[in-house]
Amino acid sequence: MKVAFFNTKKYDRSFFELTNSKHNHELFFLEPKLDAVTAPLAEGCQAVCMFVNDKADAQTLEILAAHGIRLLALRCAGFNMVDLKRAAELGITVVRVPAYSPYAVAEHAVGLVLMLNRKLYRAYNRVRGDDFSLDGLMGFDLHGRTVGVIGTGKIGLIFAQIMHGFGCQVLGYDPMPNPSFAAIGAARYVELPELLENSDIISLHCPLVPATHHIIDAEAIDQMKPGVMLINTSRGALLDTKAAISGIKSGKIGYLGIDVYEDEDNIFFENLSDSVLLDDTFQLLQSFSNVVITAHQAFFTKDALQSIADTTLTNITQFERGLPSQNEVKYQEKVIAKSPA
Numbered sequence: 001m002k003v004a005f006f007n008t009k010k011y012d013r014s015f016f017e018l019t020n021s022k023h024n025h026e027l028f029f030l031e032p033k034l035d036a037v038t039a040p041l042a043e044g045c046q047a048v049c050m051f052v053n054d055k056a057d058a059q060t061l062e063i064l065a066a067h068g069i070r071l072l073a074l075r076c077a078g079f080n081m082v083d084l085k086r087a088a089e090l091g092i093t094v095v096r097v098p099a100y101s102p103y104a105v106a107e108h109a110v111g112l113v114l115m116l117n118r119k120l121y122r123a124y125n126r127v128r129g130d131d132f133s134l135d136g137l138m139g140f141d142l143h144g145r146t147v148g149v150i151g152t153g154k155i156g157l158i159f160a161q162i163m164h165g166f167g168c169q170v171l172g173y174d175p176m177p178n179p180s181f182a183a184i185g186a187a188r189y190v191e192l193p194e195l196l197e198n199s200d201i202i203s204l205h206c207p208l209v210p211a212t213h214h215i216i217d218a219e220a221i222d223q224m225k226p227g228v229m230l231i232n233t234s235r236g237a238l239l240d241t242k243a244a245i246s247g248i249k250s251g252k253i254g255y256l257g258i259d260v261y262e263d264e265d266n267i268f269f270e271n272l273s274d275s276v277l278l279d280d281t282f283q284l285l286q287s288f289s290n291v292v293i294t295a296h297q298a299f300f301t302k303d304a305l306q307s308i309a310d311t312t313l314t315n316i317t318q319f320e321r322g323l324p325s326q327n328e329v330k331y332q333e334k335v336i337a338k339s340p341a
């Protein structure tokens with residue numbers, strides 16, 4: 001099958017080319033992001049492969065359909081950027097990678113906790129400049145602290161297990177409780193306000209759906225402990241960034257670690273070091289000494305990339321052979337979705 005891969009980087013190509021030896025599809029790697037302007041680049045292909053910050057809105061899908069695209073293969077879990085209703089109307093099948101490496105994301109979230117707590121980002125730069133003083137680097141023991149996990153699915157569960165390993169108490173909030181979470185020693189489910197009020201560290205691991213948009217807003221931040229550490233490796237719009245900035249200024253938020261940002265679409269995954277970044281909110285966020293930002297790299301391990309390539313190419317092969325796929329995303333699924341990661 002001829003597949004146009006949008007928004008590809010060198011690392012995508014190497015994993016997909018290697019894995020494709022088992023599938024023999026014709027892969028065309030394109031650098032532009034998918035949108036209505038770039039969609040015609042898929043001319044001559046039957047399938048399109050896209051990533052998290054590509055857009056498959058109604059207009060883009062119509063152009064793709066007019067160019068003969070019958071399959072949209074997402075090389076990610078989330079599908080909030082696809083107009084599933086229009087895709088269904090146009091007869092475009094949508095498939096995704098529902099899980100690749102939950103360990104990659106959970107471990108990165110823990111990395112942010114350690115980096116913020118022990119101020120490793122400051123210590124690294126200090127020692128490189130022959131400044132061996134310790135003032136300003138004091139952290140706290142994780143042992144005995146309370147960690148709140150919002151969303152206890154695949155990633156939240158692993159994050160909770162790791163934090164339990166540090167000796168933390170773990171509180172979880174999830175409308176669909178996970179028995180494996182409840183089985184972690186010292187972990188218990190509570191309602192969201194209780195989690196917000198009692199956690200020293202709060203980590204977001206729920207999907208972005210209308211119900212979770214700005215789940216952490218000014219009101220939620222008000223309920224948190226003074227000096228709380230907030231971690232978001234899930235989706236930018238779970239956190240109201242402006243409310244977070246106010247919380248940092250007031251001292252309510254003592255530490256903020258994010259791998260995702262509400263308006264990351266035009267920033268992340270690109271080297272913009274030669275240009276002027278015009279996003280004032282992002283610039284302000286960057287200026288705080290207790291904020292650590294990584295650019296949507298939590299998934300970025302070789303294990304996860306291999307898994308993404310395997311599943312995506314298998315999804316395409318199954319479609320080509322007319323086989324049903326459990327990774328198909330149907331319009332109805334979005335309406336009733338519990339957890340579109």
Ligand code: NAD
Pocket residue numbers: 077078098099102105150151152153154155156173174175176177178205206207208211212233234235259260296297298299300338339340341
């Ligand atoms: P999952 O579907 O296994 O778990 C999500 C959990 O969130 C489910 O248990 C669900 O019931 C729960 N949930 C749904 N609505 C909720 C709500 N209102 N409040 C609290 N919990 C709610 O998904 P996962 O694989 O664990 O992924 C979690 C999220 O991580 C994804 O949605 C995605 O946004 C994000 N993610 C980020 C990266 C990255 O590189 N930064 C990579 C992969 C996934």
